[in-house]
Amino acid sequence: MAKVVTFASRLRDELIQGLKTAGIDATIDIERVQGTKLHRVFVVADAFAKLRPAERQDLVWRIADQALSPDERLQISMIFTVTKSELPD
Amino acid sequence: MSSVFAKQRLTPAQARTVSDRRRADANALQALKQNRHANGAMYLGGIAVELLLKALLLESHPWLQKNVTSALDSRQRRLRDVCYRWHDLEAVLERLPQLAARLEAANPRLLQGLKKLCAEWTIHIRYSTYQATHAESAAFLDRLKELVPWLK
Numbered sequence: 001m002a003k004v005v006t007f008a009s010r011l012r013d014e015l016i017q018g019l020k021t022a023g024i025d026a027t028i029d030i031e032r033v034q035g036t037k038l039h040r041v042f043v044v045a046d047a048f049a050k051l052r053p054a055e056r057q058d059l060v061w062r063i064a065d066q067a068l069s070p071d072e073r074l075q076i077s078m079i080f081t082v083t084k085s086e087l088p089d
Numbered sequence: 090m091s092s093v094f095a096k097q098r099l100t101p102a103q104a105r106t107v108s109d110r111r112r113a114d115a116n117a118l119q120a121l122k123q124n125r126h127a128n129g130a131m132y133l134g135g136i137a138v139e140l141l142l143k144a145l146l147l148e149s150h151p152w153l154q155k156n157v158t159s160a161l162d163s164r165q166r167r168l169r170d171v172c173y174r175w176h177d178l179e180a181v182l183e184r185l186p187q188l189a190a191r192l193e194a195a196n197p198r199l200l201q202g203l204k205k206l207c208a209e210w211t212i213h214i215r216y217s218t219y220q221a222t223h224a225e226s227a228a229f230l231d232r233l234k235e236l237v238p239w240l241k
Contacts, residue, residue: 033183035164040179054228057205065201073201074193078179078208 007075008039011067015043018063023047038077049083056081098173100154101144105241108140112233119223119230127226128214134226134233135178135210141240142181145188146172176212192239199239202232 008030019026026045033040041064048056060079068076099107115133118126147153152165153172161169171180182189182203192200206229 036183036186038183052222052225053209054205054225057208061201061205070193070197073197074189076204077183078204080208 007072011039011041011064011076014067015041015060015063018067019043019045019060022059033077036077037075039075040077041079043079043081044084044087045081046083048081049085053081098154099140099144099147101147104140104144104147108137108144111140112137112237115230115233119226122223124220124223127221127223128217128219130226131210131221131229132214134230135206135212135214138206138210138233138236138240139176139178139181141237142178142185142188143172145185145240146181149185149187178207178210182207188240195239199236203236203240206232206236 012028012030015028016026024045024047026043026047029042029044031040031042032038043056043060051059057079060081064073064076064079111133115130115137118130118133146168150168150172153169168184171177171184189200192203209229
């Protein structure tokens with residue numbers, strides 16, 4: 001049976017691959033925002049510690065931009081870019 | 090405590106006026122060009138965005154401006170909390186799909202810029218030991234300057 005590639009799984013794969021190309025090992029968690037068609041994306045990588053918040057955002061959004069169509073981009077509510085230690089308890 | 094600064098519900102117009110004042114405060118701090126004031130400038134800049142987004146939220150859901158005493162359903166309670174109890178820019182933006190569509194149609198970079206700003210900013214800046222630099226707050230306020238006309 002053909003594998004169904006969802007928006008979330010495709011975005012996850014693209015972000016992991018894109019960040020790997022930049023030398024960053026990341027874990028990606030994507031969740032649906034309740035009551036909307038939106039997705040909330042958490043990108044967690046210790047290598048972000050070397051980058052400013054704006055640099056992290058620019059890097060990850062650049063990868064997402066290349067991977068997604070304009071309509072698909074509207075499905076992203078927010079992308080959070082944090083290190084493990086910055087994750088809330 | 091003095092009641093001069095007592096918590097009050099703002100109309101959309103008042104929220105926009107207070108937003109302008111907080112942005113002016115942020116710019117005044119930024120003009121000092123000192124790293125030690127960067128967190129303060131970003132904090133106040135984020136508050137200015139929060140006020141503009143909440144003004145749009147109040148206009149999209151006029152019942153929020155009234156003292157509703159009848160029972161609210163869970164969705165309405167959540168909306169009330171987003172408006173009056175939390176300082177979660179993402180949660181506000183999620184509830185403004187018309188704004189997102191308008192920004193995306195005008196220029197996708199605008200919407201992306203707003204999402205980046207909302208992801209970077211948190212009310213916890215006021216407690217944070219992380220010290221942002223003057224360059225970071227300058228970039229933050231530049232992005233804010235570009236966005237403000239679209240949020241009014």
